[in-house]
Amino acid sequence: MPLEDCQIIELPKISDYRGNLTFIETETHVPFDIQRVYYLYDVPGGAQRGGHAHRELEQLIIAMSGSFDVVLDDGFEKKRVHLNRSYQGLYVCPMIWRELDNFSSGSVCMVVASTLYDEADYYRNYDAFLKDVR
Ligand code: TYD
Numbered sequence: 001m002p003l004e005d006c007q008i009i010e011l012p013k014i015s016d017y018r019g020n021l022t023f024i025e026t027e028t029h030v031p032f033d034i035q036r037v038y039y040l041y042d043v044p045g046g047a048q049r050g051g052h053a054h055r056e057l058e059q060l061i062i063a064m065s066g067s068f069d070v071v072l073d074d075g076f077e078k079k080r081v082h083l084n085r086s087y088q089g090l091y092v093c094p095m096i097w098r099e100l101d102n103f104s105s106g107s108v109c110m111v112v113a114s115t116l117y118d119e120a121d122y123y124r125n126y127d128a129f130l131k132d133v134r
Pocket of ligand 1: 036038040048049050051052117
């Protein structure tokens with residue numbers, strides 16, 4: 001099941017007295033070539049992001065600061081994942097409906113993505129997604 005492919009990836013964490021350092025390398029830490037990075041910030045309390053699925057896109061979602069939840073849905077079952085560590089990323093495979101909510105104040109959500117932005121890759125209609133995935 002695709003939902004089982006969506007797991008937390010532990011990223012390298014280099015710690016010393018000056019602080020922590022984490023890095024992400026194409027193919028080494030994510031199972032795809034990194035083509036794009038974007039981030040959500042200044043998210044108002046109570047706001048919900050996402051609300052779509054992707055045909056091809058693979059992503060790694062990281063709470064760079066603060067915390068939020070990601071609800072993943074493969075059309076059969078759902079799981080809610082709480083992200084709050086800068087050294088953990090949630091891998092999201094293609095054909096997963098995702099919603100992000102429960103953003104803490106000042107949180108930053110960084111997404112490492114396998115393709116450039118392409119609106120044609122989106123399912124923005126849940127029923128259309130369900131029809132194709134089932
Ligand atoms: P969307 O993917 O719906 O945001 P989220 O899933 O985080 O709630 O994108 C919101 C808007 O931003 C939409 O008009 C498309 C645009 N956008 C880009 O132009 N480039 C990008 O890389 C992304 C992710 C979105």
